Amino acid sequence: MCGVKCITFVLWIDILNVITGENNSKLVLTPLHPVIHVGEDLEMTCQVTDCPVNVTFVWTSATDKFLAAEFKNEHTVSYLLIRSISVIHSETVMCKSTCDGKILQKMAKIEVFSFPEDPVLPKVKSLIANQEEKLICTVHNIYPLERFHIEWLRGDKTLHKEELDVQNSDHVQNYSSVFNYTPSVDDLGKNISCKATLNLNGLERTTTAEYGPGTMTVSSNNTSVKLGEHLEITCHADGNPKPKIFWWKLGETEPEHQSQNNKLIISNASWSQAGWYRCGASNNVGSQQMSVKVIVTGPPNIPKIQLSHRGELKEGENITIFCSSDGGPAELKLYRQSQSAATGGLNESAVLLNISSIHITDAGIYICEAKNDFGIERSTMTITVKAQHSISRNPDLPVAILPAVGSVSLLTAAGLLIRHCRKKARSDSSTLG
Ligand SMILES: *[C@@H]1O[C@H](CO)[C@@H](O)[C@H](O)[C@H]1NC(C)=O
Ligand SMILES: *[C@@H]1O[C@H](CO)[C@@H](O)[C@H](O)[C@H]1NC(C)=O
Ligand SMILES: *[C@@H]1O[C@H](CO)[C@@H](O)[C@H](O)[C@H]1NC(C)=O
Numbered sequence: 023m024c025g026v027k028c029i030t031f032v033l034w035i036d037i038l039n040v041i042t043g044e045n046n047s048k049l050v051l052t053p054l055h056p057v058i059h060v061g062e063d064l065e066m067t068c069q070v071t072d073c074p075v076n077v078t079f080v081w082t083s084a085t086d087k088f089l090a091a092e093f094k095n096e097h098t099v100s101y102l103l104i105r106s107i108s109v110i111h112s113e114t115v116m117c118k119s120t121c122d123g124k125i126l127q128k129m130a131k132i133e134v135f136s137f138p139e140d141p142v143l144p145k146v147k148s149l150i151a152n153q154e155e156k157l158i159c160t161v162h163n164i165y166p167l168e169r170f171h172i173e174w175l176r177g178d179k180t181l182h183k184e185e186l187d188v189q190n191s192d193h194v195q196n197y198s199s200v201f202n203y204t205p206s207v208d209d210l211g212k213n214i215s216c217k218a219t220l221n222l223n224g225l226e227r228t229t230t231a232e233y234g235p236g237t238m239t240v241s242s243n244n245t246s247v248k249l250g251e252h253l254e255i256t257c258h259a260d261g262n263p264k265p266k267i268f269w270w271k272l273g274e275t276e277p278e279h280q281s282q283n284n285k286l287i288i289s290n291a292s293w294s295q296a297g298w299y300r301c302g303a304s305n306n307v308g309s310q311q312m313s314v315k316v317i318v319t320g321p322p323n324i325p326k327i328q329l330s331h332r333g334e335l336k337e338g339e340n341i342t343i344f345c346s347s348d349g350g351p352a353e354l355k356l357y358r359q360s361q362s363a364a365t366g367g368l369n370e371s372a373v374l375l376n377i378s379s380i381h382i383t384d385a386g387i388y389i390c391e392a393k394n395d396f397g398i399e400r401s402t403m404t405i406t407v408k409a410q411h412s413i414s415r416n417p418d419l420p421v422a423i424l425p426a427v428g429s430v431s432l433l434t435a436a437g438l439l440i441r442h443c444r445k446k447a448r449s450d451s452s453t454l455g
């Protein structure tokens with residue numbers, strides 16, 4: 023590369039040196055721009071090249087902070103060692119050398135910094151959409167503070183940047199950034215982080231907040247399913263670490279096995295699957311749950327009609343006729359053919375009819391009917407009564423007015439199996455009396 027011209031040039035300089043009597047010495051100071059963390063040791067080397075004799079060195083700084091430093095000189099090299107550097111060493115240092123009467127000097131700027139740890143974020147119980155939360159990010163032992171800034175992020179998006187208004191800090195400091203954050207629904211599921219940067223050597227440290235499940239959402243509000251059909255509901259919850267999701271049916275102790283990938287799956291819906299389900303989300307910070315009502319729709323099952331009595335019925339006996347349905351919501355009615363009905367409420371699973379001291383005229387067909395918006399089903403029972411000669415009554419008298427005549431026949435009905443519906447059933451039964 024250099025070639026003949028170059029060799030000639032070098033020779034020429036050497037000859038010149040000999041002629042002028044000047045040495046060709048140079049001073050090399052390393053490192054020229056040390057950036058060093060508080061507490062570390064700094065070694066600097068000041069070397070004079072091409073000096074034919076021993077060199078004398080003097081290290082100086084603007085303020086005399088290097089008294090504690092160690093120096094070592096060897097022929098043409100001088101070493102400066104500062105053990106466990108501190109912020110006071112942030113300044114310019116000069117190495118001055120004398121080689122055979124020639125003075126050479128160089129300066130280096132020492133930059134001391136402190137940024138020993140990641141930001142600290144206290145755990146946040148939960149982040150709830152549209153609800154303000156006060157977040158605090160603390161960074162300990164920072165220097166120099168004027169080169170420091172903090173950024174809050176949700177996912178990759180910057181939420182808030184904090185530039186500090188500090189000048190000439192002269193000691194290691196702690197800094198806390200307080201951020202009042204109102205999460206939006208779109209942010210659900212994204213991490214929230216605090217990024218601390220020291221603009222000195224590009225040091226960046228990020229800590230991601232751990233927070234418990236907050237806002238929960240379900241994929242579908244359409245929680246109504248037809249008998250025998252399929253329903254899936256997915257539950258989502260925010261949180262870091264990612265919350266575990268599970269579903270269970272209220273009234274059942276064990277969390278449901280039906281839960282797969284956050285989904286509640288009902289295939290071939292049956293009446294017994296209707297009801298309230300709960301979706302729970304939990305991680306090591308907290309837990310949260312929400313409820314979903316699953317409605318199963320379809321025509322009622324064929325209701326059951328039963329008699330309290332076995333065998334032949336004789337006049338004067340007290341009987342009860344039961345009408346019950348184990349299907350979905352249906353209005354139950356129990357009545358004697360072509361007569362007024364004993365009606366149960368929508369959510370009663372049984373209606374009953376008491377006939378005390380039964381009479382021949384009470385014989386007939388009794389109908390138990392279950393009806394809802396999707397259909398109607400009936401069961402019937404024929405009741406025959408064997409006459410007892412001792413009891414006489416006008417056979418033409420309608421059942422409905424019998425109580426007014428005496429105590430011979432009393433027709434009452436009540437749905438009793440569901441406690442809170444008793445009252446309603448009673449008031450219905452009064453229309454029969
Ligand atoms: C340089 O200094 C060393 C001691 O540090 C000494 O032994 C040596 O003789 C000196 N050389 C010259 C050329 O002065
Ligand atoms: C910074 O925080 C640490 C830990 O909380 C504490 O020990 C230290 O004294 C604080 N330093 C300053 C300068 O406040
Ligand atoms: C959220 O942060 C955690 C570390 O705290 C990380 O493991 C996880 O992958 C992050 N999740 C997302 C969605 O970025």
Ligand SMILES: *[C@@H]1O[C@H](CO)[C@@H](O)[C@H](O)[C@H]1NC(C)=O
Pocket residue numbers: 240241242243
């Ligand atoms: C469910 O209903 C709520 C309020 O009624 C609504 O805000 C939400 O968007 C609905 N979700 C779906 C998936 O339809």
Ligand SMILES: *[C@@H]1O[C@H](CO)[C@@H](O)[C@H](O)[C@H]1NC(C)=O
Pocket residue numbers: 250290292
């Ligand atoms: C759905 O459930 C009903 C009643 O439990 C059952 O008779 C039927 O075979 C089931 N159908 C399927 C496809 O599993």
Ligand SMILES: *[C@@H]1O[C@H](CO)[C@@H](O)[C@H](O)[C@H]1NC(C)=O
Pocket residue numbers: 338339340378379
């Ligand atoms: C039927 O019930 C009435 C009270 O309603 C009671 O006085 C009567 O003894 C009962 N008769 C029989 C046979 O149990």
Ligand SMILES: *[C@@H]1O[C@H](CO)[C@@H](O)[C@H](O)[C@H]1NC(C)=O
Pocket residue numbers: 367368369
């Ligand atoms: C039962 O039905 C009545 C109306 O018939 C309704 O007001 C009530 O809330 C229902 N109760 C339950 C537990 O579904």
Ligand SMILES: *[C@@H]1O[C@H](CO)[C@@H](O)[C@H](O)[C@H]1NC(C)=O
Pocket residue numbers: 330342375376434435436
């Ligand atoms: C009907 O009879 C049953 C006993 O068979 C009794 O427990 C119930 O209270 C009676 N209901 C009415 C409304 O009299």
